[in-house]
Amino acid sequence: WQTLSERVNRVAPSATLAVDSKAKAMKAAGVDVIGFGAGEPNFPTPDYIVEAAVKACRDPKNHRYTPTPGLPALRQAIADKTLRDSGYAVTPDRVVVTNGGKQAVYEALQTLIDPGDEVIIPAPYWTTYPEAVRLAGGKPVFVFAGSEQGFEPTVEAIEAVRTPRTKAIVVNSPSNPTGAVWSRETIRAIGRWAVEHHVWVLSDEIYEHLSYDGMRTVYIGAEVPEVRDQLIVLNGVAKTYAMTGWRVGWIVAPTPVAEAVTKLQGHLSSNVADVSQQAALAAVEGSLDAVDMMRAAFDGRRRAIVAALNEVTGVTCSAPHGAFYAFPEVTALLGRPLGPDGSVVRTSSELASLLLDQAHVAAVPGEAFGAPGYLRFSYALADDDLAEGVRRFKQWVG
Ligand code: PLP
Numbered sequence: 001w002q003t004l005s006e007r008v009n010r011v012a013p014s015a016t017l018a019v020d021s022k023a024k025a026m027k028a029a030g031v032d033v034i035g036f037g038a039g040e041p042n043f044p045t046p047d048y049i050v051e052a053a054v055k056a057c058r059d060p061k062n063h064r065y066t067p068t069p070g071l072p073a074l075r076q077a078i079a080d081k082t083l084r085d086s087g088y089a090v091t092p093d094r095v096v097v098t099n100g101g102k103q104a105v106y107e108a109l110q111t112l113i114d115p116g117d118e119v120i121i122p123a124p125y126w127t128t129y130p131e132a133v134r135l136a137g138g139k140p141v142f143v144f145a146g147s148e149q150g151f152e153p154t155v156e157a158i159e160a161v162r163t164p165r166t167k168a169i170v171v172n173s174p175s176n177p178t179g180a181v182w183s184r185e186t187i188r189a190i191g192r193w194a195v196e197h198h199v200w201v202l203s204d205e206i207y208e209h210l211s212y213d214g215m216r217t218v219y220i221g222a223e224v225p226e227v228r229d230q231l232i233v234l235n236g237v238a239k240t241y242a243m244t245g246w247r248v249g250w251i252v253a254p255t256p257v258a259e260a261v262t263k264l265q266g267h268l269s270s271n272v273a274d275v276s277q278q279a280a281l282a283a284v285e286g287s288l289d290a291v292d293m294m295r296a297a298f299d300g301r302r303r304a305i306v307a308a309l310n311e312v313t314g315v316t317c318s319a320p321h322g323a324f325y326a327f328p329e330v331t332a333l334l335g336r337p338l339g340p341d342g343s344v345v346r347t348s349s350e351l352a353s354l355l356l357d358q359a360h361v362a363a364v365p366g367e368a369f370g371a372p373g374y375l376r377f378s379y380a381l382a383d384d385d386l387a388e389g390v391r392r393f394k395q396w397v398g
Helices: 006-010 015-028 047-058 072-086 100-112 128-135 155-160 184-197 225-230 255-268 274-285 289-310 348-359 383-397
Strands: 095-098 118-123 139-144 166-171 200-204 231-236 249-252 375-378
Touching (some): 015 348, 047 274, 072 249, 100 128, 100 200, 100 249, 100 255, 118 128, 128 139, 166 184, 348 375
Parallel strands (some): 166 200, 200 231
Antiparallel strands (some): 095 249
């Protein structure tokens, strides 16, 4: 609409949220939809975390504004957790608590990017990165690595798109949407390349605790210590502790960046809800036992969904080693008759739409992640739903 700003008109809506809300609306209308759309663990938030929030709610001192960058105890706990998990020490003044990992991404880009600056985004990518770059006036530059490369880019491909305007690169391993866990060699090479060329690294580590088959998340700040002065780690409690709706994320960055992010946040949203911060404190300070339990459940579902998807004619799914997404290739389904009425689709986007309408199965098309020809299935849903959803997909393909 012409009176809206150019800035907002340029932004594409979140495709993942769109699929999820269409699926939820169909469910509300009484349709039995199986939703593989949302990246949302189906577990309840662990009890001790909920109890910490209940206790915090009852204490009126927690009904006020907290410092903008977060409760001092939570910033300290995030610094301690960084040492525990990533293996290097940071001071709490480098930490800013944000309204979810999504706000951390947005604020980091608003803080670093000037109009015309380029940000290298390995594709397939999480759908928010390019839009957040555009909202900052920057230009996303994509480097694609498909399933044949294990969805892992080479530093040579990254170097090939570097220009004098390259300001930052996004690293997201384990990855949404592919579930790829990048190798030590790749992470190390990207870290060294960034140091050599003075490029900021935005390392989104939100799936750090969800990896399988003995694969471990490799932390770029640990692998390449010299990168820490140009590293912004983005993280949050959503995926690790089944806390998507609590909206707590954070940034760990060099102190001047953390201060600039705090200044921005002071005009954007102030502090994160105190009660949510107290819950996050219990989560981050606590053990990883609940996470181990959830990871074991995700691992079982991962094996089940990969096996089941590979039995669907025209679908090829490599085993992801992290996060909770399967990202099968579906190009063999394009251009051939599908479903009870033999409909023909040309794109994975049309395929996802038809699958939802006819088989009542919600998956997100690869187009949302810069990867046409793929579909993303989140397997963070109940075992029975998972089996039933893929059974419907298989039957629908015929
Ligand atoms: N980063 C990645 C790669 C994600 O997949 C998500 C959520 O889907 C987020 C960040 C943001 O998480 P939240 O804003 O819920 O903390």
